[in-house]
Amino acid sequence: MPVPVSPIPNSIIRAMAVISGPDRFRRTVARPRRRAGEAWLLAGSALLLLWPALDNGFPLIFSDTGTYISQAMELHLGWDRPPFYSFLLLALDWGRTLWPPVIAQCFCAAWLVRRTQSMVFPESGGIAGAVAMALLAGATALPWTAAQVMPDIFTPIMVLALAIMVLDDDCTWLERGALMAVIALAIAVHLSNPPIYAGLCLTVLVPRAVLFRRRVPWFGVLAPFAVGVAALIGANVVASGQMSLSPYGSTFLLARLLADGPARAVLSRDCPGAGWALCRYRRDLPRSADGFLWRVGSPLYRAGGPVRLIGQTDAIILRTMRDEPVTVARDAARDFVLQLTIFAPGSGLRPWRATAxxxxxxxxxPATVRALNGSLQARDELRVPLVMLVVDRGGALLGLAITAGFVGVSAAEATLHRLRTGMWRLIDARLFTLSAIVLLALLGNAAVTGALSGPHARYQSRVVWLAVLTGALTLQRVYSARCSRPISTTT
Incomplete structure (x- = not known):
């Protein structure tokens, strides 16, 4: 006769489920808790990145902020920048307050930083995430870029979105859609981003697919690029009837060539015979590129303006490159190196009373205007603490050294292994590729902005904090390796 078996109490089943390891019951409890913890971490991180604007009492502004606001609200298209960031501002602030756009920027940056950390270290918990964000918020230019009403933050988050898209096979379809949207928006809001992104694809993804035979999500990488480029070309077709990414972008290059000297020499030699409108003002040319581009009464505008002069601008540039190739190349290399080395958080924290x-x-x-008038920046009292300037530069240089060192050591070790065995092997392929992408992004940013437009501290400040992130992740990898190293014992 079978012995009746009493049912096991639910409490014992729950206890056994917890002891036995990750199973269905444990996952159903742990995942909601982890998602809730991550949501709180992202909210806190976004608030942490917002601190310069909170301290100021108003989102940070720059001279160009005025154009980005007015394009959508006053229905005009400037010659020097696309309108899509302006559309984004209007969609988020509804013409009432500028806080929603900077909050969204800080949240997006916090999400991508945390997502990058989780990609490299899936076991990273909330404490590790909070430490990483505190480091970036307190010792880099990231919060000063994210809390400013400018599209500059889209350059570094585009780099992180690309890295995650390529390296993380565990992305959900929703995450991939969000990453593609970030990349497409980044391409459309700033003219320096398309060449930077294209350069990364050529220097990272092609070797990854051809040499290392690694999978590349080509659709996820190229589709947002195509969408962003199509949006830029479409806007210019509507505005000026020209199928171009930037119909008048060569004006920036002319300003740099004039400031450096070779274009000035061409004007002195070929005028007035060349018949260019700028010939009349060749002795009154400003010494700086910014003076030529933006100064009231600049010869650029007295001669007719960027739009009317674009044909002559291209002719002067071509003549300069033909007649002064060595000087042009030397100046471009010098400006590239200079752009790599100059960066500082909070560059351009002036009141901008006549523009933005x-x-x-x-x-x-009126309420928004009163808030602006009461801000530290409007009173010309907003300053980056000196200690932060020192920490930012020291941290960036240290991060660059660690990141470059890790890439160099990993590449050397992989090459030696290839010579010995005929196969590639990296210490940490994911961290190596991320670090390489960051280093190439820093070089590309300096080349596009410094060599073409002219060196400015804010250009490199917007991306140099990425090296601090990869440097911190490399140190975390070293620490994890030391902690997991087996301890040998002798008897």
Whole structure:
């Protein structure tokens, strides 16, 4: 006769489930808790990145902020920048307050930083995430870029989105869609981003697919690039009837060639015979590229303006490159190196009363104007603490050294292994590729902005914090390796 078996109490089943390791019960409990923890971490990280704007009492502004606000609100298209960041501002702030755009920027940056850390170290918990974000918020230019009403933050987050898209096979379809949207938006909002992104694809993804035979999600990488480029070309077709990414972008190169000297020499030699409108003002040319581009009464505008002069601008550039190739190449290399070395958080924290502030007063509600007038920046009292400037430079240089050192050691070890065995082997393929992408992005950013437009501290500041992130991840990898190293004992 069978012995009746009493059912096992639910409490014992739950206890056994916990002891036995990760199973269905444990996953159903742990995943919601982890998602909730990550949500709180992202919210706290976004708030941490927002601290310069909170301290200022208003989102940080730059001279170009005025144009980005007015393009959508006043329905005009400037010659020097695309309108898509302006559309984004209007979609987020509804013409009432500038806080939603910078909050969204800080949240997006925090998400991609945390997602990058989780990709390299899936076991990273909330404490590791909080430490990484505190480091970036307190010792780099990231919060000063993310909290500013400018599209500069889209350059570094585009780099991280590309790295995650390529390296993380565990992305959900929702995450991939969000990453593609970030990349497409980054391509469309700033003219320096398409060449930087294209350069990364050529220097990283092609070797990855051809040499290392690694999978590359070509659709996820190239589709957002195509969408962003199509949006830029479409906007220029509508505005000027030209199928071009930047119909008047060569004006920036002319300004740099004039400031460096070779184009000035061409004007002195070939005028007035060349018949260029700038010949009349060749003795009154400003010494700086910014003076030529933006100064009231600049010869650029007295001679007719960037739009009307674009044909002559291209002719002067071609003549300069033909007649002064060595000088042009030497100056471009010098500006490239200079752009690599100059960076500082909070570059350009002036009141901008005649540009951005005037636009805000014209287009926004009185409450927003009062908040702007009461901010530290409007009173010309907003300053980056000296200790932060020192820490930012020291941290960036240390991060660059660690990142470059890790890439160099990993490449050397992989090459030796290839020579011995005929196969490639990397110490940490994911961290190696991420670090290589970051280093190439820093070089590409300096080449596009410094060599073409002219060196400015804010250009490199927007991306140099990526090296601090990869440097910190490399140190975390070293620490994890030491902790997991087996301890040998002798008897």
């Amino acid at each position: 502030a005037a636009t805000i007063r014209r287009d926004f509600a």
